[in-house]
Amino acid sequence: MERIPILKMGRYLLVTVQVDMHDRLAMTLQDDLTNQIVEHKARAVLIDISTLEIVDSFIGRMLANIAAMSRVLDAMTVVVGMQPSVAITLVELGLSLKGVYTALNVEKGMEFLTTSLSGEDGADAGNTG
Amino acid sequence: MPVIRDELMQVRASDDIVRVRQMVRALAVELGFGLVDQTKIVTAASELARNTLDYGLGGTTLMEVLEENSRIGLRITFEDNGPGIADIDLAMTDGYTSGRGLGLGLSGAKRLSNEFTIESRVGEGTRIAITRWKGR
Ligand SMILES: Nc1ncnc2c1ncn2[C@@H]1O[C@H](COP(=O)(O)OP(=O)(O)O)[C@@H](O)[C@H]1O
Numbered sequence: 001m002e003r004i005p006i007l008k009m010g011r012y013l014l015v016t017v018q019v020d021m022h023d024r025l026a027m028t029l030q031d032d033l034t035n036q037i038v039e040h041k042a043r044a045v046l047i048d049i050s051t052l053e054i055v056d057s058f059i060g061r062m063l064a065n066i067a068a069m070s071r072v073l074d075a076m077t078v079v080v081g082m083q084p085s086v087a088i089t090l091v092e093l094g095l096s097l098k099g100v101y102t103a104l105n106v107e108k109g110m111e112f113l114t115t116s117l118s119g120e121d122g123a124d125a126g127n128t129g
Numbered sequence: 130m131p132v133i134r135d136e137l138m139q140v141r142a143s144d145d146i147v148r149v150r151q152m153v154r155a156l157a158v159e160l161g162f163g164l165v166d167q168t169k170i171v172t173a174a175s176e177l178a179r180n181t182l183d184y185g186l187g188g189t190t191l192m193e194v195l196e197e198n199s200r201i202g203l204r205i206t207f208e209d210n211g212p213g214i215a216d217i218d219l220a221m222t223d224g225y226t227s228g229r230g231l232g233l234g235l236s237g238a239k240r241l242s243n244e245f246t247i248e249s250r251v252g253e254g255t256r257i258a259i260t261r262w263k264g265r
């Protein structure tokens with residue numbers, strides 16, 4: 001079955017969404033992430049959407065679901081690389097992505113996580129992977 | 130209003146939504162829409178095509194290139210023979226969903242378009258048309 005790869009970097013998980021996501025793929029990703037957060041005791045999930053040309057409410061709901069489920073498992077979610085045209089459109093669509101942190105790119109996202117999680121076990125995990 | 134070109138697509142499965150998005154994007158690019166305008170019309174089309182599939186039980190998407198008083202527009206019409214919408218005002222309310230969505234598809238698609246029309250009859254189906262004009 002087609003899947004979106006999840007990369008483990010220390011105690012962070014990195015997902016790069018590269019294809020125009022259809023429904024099954026989005027559902028599989030949510031399940032895979034839940035399992036891997038538990039398995040690797042991940043502290044955070046970074047979702048790189050820089051190649052996504054649009055985010056509609058279906059993808060928005062998937063991102064919000066991933067964030068909510070991560071929170072329950074005590075992991076943070078950072079969405080990175082959203083294109084400006086996508087961000088502008090999301091506002092007009094009315095989608096607020098509550099509870100989802102955003103960063104310009106993967107590097108900035110990692111910096112944000114390192115700061116947010118400093119003092120915890122997972123704080124330096126991003127560099128060790 | 131003169132239609133200078135049209136494309137009809139079926140919406141029967143979730144992969145068809147991807148194809149609708151790609152076709153709308155290709156037309157918007159060809160017509161010279163700016164990146165933000167392209168993104169808005171593709172996003173609106175994605176929302177409405179999904180509704181056609183999820184609530185309308187499948188249907189069609191008609192894309193038409195319009196030319197009126199030397200301006201160029203893209204009109205997309207979504208049609209299904211599904212259950213119809215009993216209360217259109219309610220359905221258009223931000224956050225209202227009868228399913229498991231975010232309830233932003235109809236209201237959001239309207240905001241993302243220059244023109245929006247909706248007709249629906251219970252037991253007969255739904256027709257929604259959006260238009261975006263180039264450079265407005
Ligand atoms: N083509 C359609 N046929 C029947 N009902 C529809 C159709 N499109 C939308 N609806 C109704 O309008 C509601 C709101 O739609 P929308 O704003 O896209 O939100 P969502 O898809 O998240 O439910 C839907 O939950 C559904 O009840």
Ligand SMILES: [Mg+2]
Nearest residue numbers: 176180230234
């Ligand atoms: Mg919808």
